[in-house]
Amino acid sequence: MTDHITQTLENRVLTLTINRPERKNALTQAMYGALADAINAANDDAGIRAIILTGAGDMFTAGNDLGDFASDMERSSGEPPVTRFLNGIRDAEKPLIAAVNGPAVGVGLTMLLHCDIAYAAESANFRTPFTALGLVPEAGSSLLLPLSVGNSMANDILLAGRILSAQEALDCGLVSRVEPDTGLMSAALATAERIAIAAPTAIRRSKALIRMNREAVKDRMEAEGKMFAEQLKSPDFAEAAAAFMQKRPPVFKD
């Protein structure tokens, strides 16, 4: 259980808010677990027709909590909560709408590749500092991001850590709409409510068609997960995590 994920249900739209603003909405294993439970439960809940994912405060999410990253991956027996979350969004039966209210870092960006619709606030930006942390892409992003935004842009983001503005994210198709900060949630809710009043079987079957033949995504997520876990044990990640905590630049050995 965690208080850092809040849920509201209105007009058959479930809104899940990442609510840990004092840590820039960085995600802990408990938070991944709560998100996974809510998204998986919605699959069989006729009272939920669409799900909005958003963040509290001025940030969507600063990505994985750097403090509990390595320790929790090692501690977990069975499927780690982060894996349950990623599998949950990959296999979600109800439409997922991301309302990216501020900067989205790491999994904050890669989770969008599993959302059916993503909108951004003007103050949002997008980046994956994986290589700067000694890590590799996750959530199927090594496959899905090039398909979504093209090869060069995907490598600019995944290899070079390029930060995209909301407008750039719109231009390359990572999001489909940019709204003023104050209008983001109403735009996301209006879209979710349009989905919620459409014929549920048609929505479910349409989403299933759009997501058909995605075995390659599953395979890629497994390959990424294995490599990511290896990198988490590397001296490079240890140095990057220590440097972040000590508020200094990392120094990597050749």
Ligand code: COA
């Ligand atoms: N994990 C753990 N704590 C985090 C965090 C994360 N991913 N992101 C931010 N925090 C913490 C900071 O350590 C800081 O704590 P402190 O007040 O005890 O010093 C607090 O949240 C506020 O963050 P701060 O860096 O002061 O805010 P900012 O607005 O200057 O910068 C970010 C925001 C997101 C750009 C910056 O915090 C950052 O780069 N975070 C790391 C992102 C990251 O690498 N994520 C992993 C991706 S795989």
